[in-house]
Amino acid sequence: MPELPEVQTVVTQLAGRLPGATIARVLLGRRDIVHSGHRLLTREAVGAKIASVGRVGKRIVIQLSGGAEIVVHLGMSGRLTVEPIDDALAPHTHLRVRFVGRMDELRFRDPRRFGGVWCRGRGDDANGNGLSVLGPDALAIRVPVLRQVLSRRRQIKAVLMDQRMISGLGNIYCDEALHKAAIHPLTPADSLTPKQINRLACSIRSTLQAAIRAGGSSLRDYRDANGEPGWFQVSHRVYGREGEACRSCGSAIVRSQIAGRSTHYCPACQKEPVTT
DNA sequence: AGTAAACTCCGGAAGC
DNA sequence: TGCTTCCGGAGTTTAC
Secondary structure, X not given: OOOHHHHHHHHHXXXXXXXXXXXXXXXXXXXXXXXXXXXXXXXHOOOOEEEEEEXXXXXXXXXXXXXXXXXXXXXXXXXXXXXXXXXXXXXXXXXXXXXXXXXXXXXXXXXXOOOEEEEEOOOOOOOOOOOOOOOOEXXXXXXXXXXXXXXXXXXXXXXXXXXXXXXXXXXXXXXXXXXXXXXXXXXXXXXXXXXXXXXXXXXXXXXXXXXXXXXXXXXXXXXOOOOOEHHHHOOOOOOOOOOOEOOOOOOEOEEEXXXXXXXXXXXXXXXXXXXX
């Protein structure tokens, strides 16, 4: 499941291969994966050149010459790859972009279709492009911004998972960052001490950065014995470790449902707030 | 108004 | 082998 680190890895790969390519043709397998700018994407984008590939939160942003942009969200099961046009199409490949004079193409596949594509032209309203409501990027989050984000009475886990508040944190790294900062996921966001906010900002950045570094190994086509890409094998602190020993104190990691999500934490290191 | 929880989309994977 | 159940990012709806 792609989280910010995997998205960043994909972006880095694409940024090395796509800029400069001129779009020759856009092949759409399913209309409904394009949430806005359908005509722009399949017709007017033809002839445009790819200027850059970047990332905002967990969204991939492909900038075209002329100011249009294509936004791709991978959701749970999305993959964005560059493959030879002769290679067999994987099932659930919904979008392909071909380029002038090139024998490879950009492919978007997404079996569960939790992901999607938005396209907008220069000057188009930001609404509906999948970017307009995103909060500040988690990878670059800084204390003053985080303090502002946390100024509401809501479970910290729910706030961190809300892409409008802060963008880029998914379930795995949310749990990881909270454990690293020794904060219980149920803690009301506005009750964090300045010290805790400092620790949390640090934890969010360092957790994501470490995962990106680990993901770098998949850039070199690294796979472990099980075929898993590099970043997935980073040793998680709590995620997926229910019942196992906390790496800090040895207590058994607990799993429960918080903010509608499976949540892992250490009951000893992450003290539950006193309920009022 | 702000927050919380339920519901929805979908198919892979795990469990029986 | 074949069925059922679980899972989840995020938008929407409903309820406190």
